[in-house]
Amino acid sequence: MTTTFKASRRSFLLASLGLTAAQIIRTPYAEPLTVGQVIDRIKTNVGISWREQTVDNLIMGTREQTVKGIATTMMATLEVLQRAAAKGMNLVITHEPTYFSHQDRIEPIEQDALYQHKRDFIRKHGLAIFHFHDHWHGRRPDGIATGMIRELGWEKSADPQQPKLFTFDETSLARFAQSIESKLKIRTMRVVGDPTLRVKRVMASWGNVSLMPGIPYLAQADVLVVGETHEWELVEYVQDAIASGQKKALIILGHLVSEQAGMKYCAEWLKEFIQEVPIEFIPSAEPFWRPDKPVK
Structure with a gap:
């Protein structure tokens, strides 16, 4: 008798709020996060109008891909992509290009073996790569x-x-x-x-x-x-x-080290409006070393 009364009272309360029990117990992020949703949230939160002409585009992958984890980096080098894939981070947000030119143009390098190797690695591991340069600089403050x-x-x-x-x-x-x-x-x-x-x-x-x-x-x-x-x-x-x-x-x-911490901060910024998946900064390695201090 008591159980029936409690159940009825709960049902009445939910009905009065226009809710069902299924809606109440639903987790905050029932639907998988997609690449497109992440990009749209970036556009909403960056604080400036999105330019028609920009290098800030999805370079690899599709908007419909489910995001398992996000890695921010200064430069999407092959080594960074390998580390991201190993960590299960399948969306890489990079400040600098993936394919060796500011606009990520592939026409001059389509027959290049290294380009093909990098492209195939990205496809094999299901990575999506978003180039985030112009609007991260355009944000106020930069x-x-x-x-x-x-x-x-x-x-x-x-x-x-x-x-x-x-x-x-x-x-x-x-x-x-x-x-x-x-x-x-x-x-x-x-x-x-x-x-x-x-x-x-x-x-x-x-x-x-x-x-x-x-x-x-x-x-x-x-x-x-x-x-x-x-x-x-x-x-x-x-x-x-x-x-x-x-x-x-x-x-x-050096170009890389002069902007690297900006993408470290980018990971912190993304966490303000993306909580569904882990977000991590993966530093790009400084490419140069001195003969008197060789890299170990």
């Missing part, structure tokens, strides 16, 4: 810059009016460069300038920096920090500036 500043511990040194400009307690160029090298664990940083130069104002532009805007960046600071640049353009300009008597310097980190 997603890559946010991650790099956090990794370096530069938050309190940032200029609120100029996001690329930082002011530090005065130190030598050598000591400042060593600090960056240590924090980012760089093997092959290169520096142009007098090691004893006193530096205080720093401009940082992550990734590739060409002659323009490299010149106006340098004009605002003692030292310009970049990922990479043409040696016969901006490097030569800095050399000539120093020879002319200007107290300037250039620190070249």
